[in-house]
Amino acid sequence: MTVAYVGLGSNLGDRERLIRRAAELIGTQRLSSVIETDPWGYENQPRFLNAVAEIDTPLTARQLLVFLLDVERRLGRERIGPRWGPRCIDLDILLFGDETIDESGLVVPHPRLIEREFALRPLAELVPSLKIPGNGTVQEALAGLQSLP
Numbered sequence: 001m002t003v004a005y006v007g008l009g010s011n012l013g014d015r016e017r018l019i020r021r022a023a024e025l026i027g028t029q030r031l032s033s034v035i036e037t038d039p040w041g042y043e044n045q046p047r048f049l050n051a052v053a054e055i056d057t058p059l060t061a062r063q064l065l066v067f068l069l070d071v072e073r074r075l076g077r078e079r080i081g082p083r084w085g086p087r088c089i090d091l092d093i094l095l096f097g098d099e100t101i102d103e104s105g106l107v108v109p110h111p112r113l114i115e116r117e118f119a120l121r122p123l124a125e126l127v128p129s130l131k132i133p134g135n136g137t138v139q140e141a142l143a144g145l146q147s148l149p
Helices: 015-025 060-073 118-127 138-146
Strands: 002-010 035-037 050-058 090-098 101-103 106-108
Touching: 002 060, 002 118, 015 050, 015 060, 035 118, 050 118, 060 090, 060 106, 090 106, 090 118, 106 138, 118 138
Parallel strands: none
Antiparallel strands: 002 050, 002 090, 035 050, 101 106
């Protein structure tokens, strides 16, 4: 079994219900607080709700990615429109154990994790002292991000 951390986001529909349902479907052990955040990347869209789920999985990282994409589809996600655009649900593997993976379509830790307060803040609520492979701890990454002008 591997402990993985999954980012959950939604800015369409019943955002909180979708996040909580996704958390249930992926077998969440612990769920951070749900926070409201400004959009990132493509800013002309509604605000997001974000959270991080801790899961314990027997799947490989690739199998987990396929599973998360299926959960998104089951909850109504259609991959149309601009990248980082509006979506009813978004599930991203942030961390997968202490593994570093760089394969086609799968990069772990998430390649923009240390740039995204909306992922780091809920992750720090769950595991502030966890080391991000190739970086410092979650709390250090969050503090570094918050110290930027």
